[in-house]
Amino acid sequence: MGQVISEPGSELAYAYFPLTAIVSLLYVMHDGESAEIAVVGNDGMLGITLFMGGNSTTIRAVVQSAGMGYRLPASELVAEVARGGATLRLLLLYTQSLVTQMTPTAACNRHHTLEQQFSRWLLLSFDRLCGNEMVMTQTLISKMLGVRRDDVTAAATALSASGAIAYREGRIRLLDRAVLEQASCECYQVVRHECDRLLPPARQANC
């Protein structure tokens, strides 16, 4: 797994604003099994508990894809939010977009095929990455999706055969976005459209 930024129950000392890094929000069971509930990239921030008032959450935040981002001392974010200005409104909209991402994920994990879930996860990740390649072992993917490694292998093989991706030695390359979107379920489009409605336009990352 990647660098752990926060563990369940811990209080963040900083708010994190990724530029090129991607952070996964995972729910971890008592037996160590886990599943990703949302992903945060240059579209958002890690640390909504700082302005929601609850101080900690039940999730683990792990760096999924290495990269850069800003970290802001928690006290500075809290002070800014206390001003009650545009930043607070923006962060509340982001919180709604994060909930929007979690909602179909819960239903998707229950009702859609693993290939569809894997496609959704790839699209959400590539949307937040610089370039069209990510380094990701099947073991890590199985942790993210909460499934067996063999099932990830089967889904990756199917997507490779369709021409959507190339997967070799832990490197996933996006070959055909349209094919990958076809392989996904409606959940990806729901999340994307809602995030675009709620959040300011995306800018190209300085890769």
Added chain:
Amino acid sequence: MPQTLLLPTFDEPARSQRDGASANRLLAAMPDAEFRR
């Protein structure tokens, strides 16, 4: 043989890599924030 595992890490950009408004969608939209000054 022991292997060195290169974990995905989160790093702050060097000063020379900073582009002011930043490429983060939220930061870019809050130019009036006190911490941006």
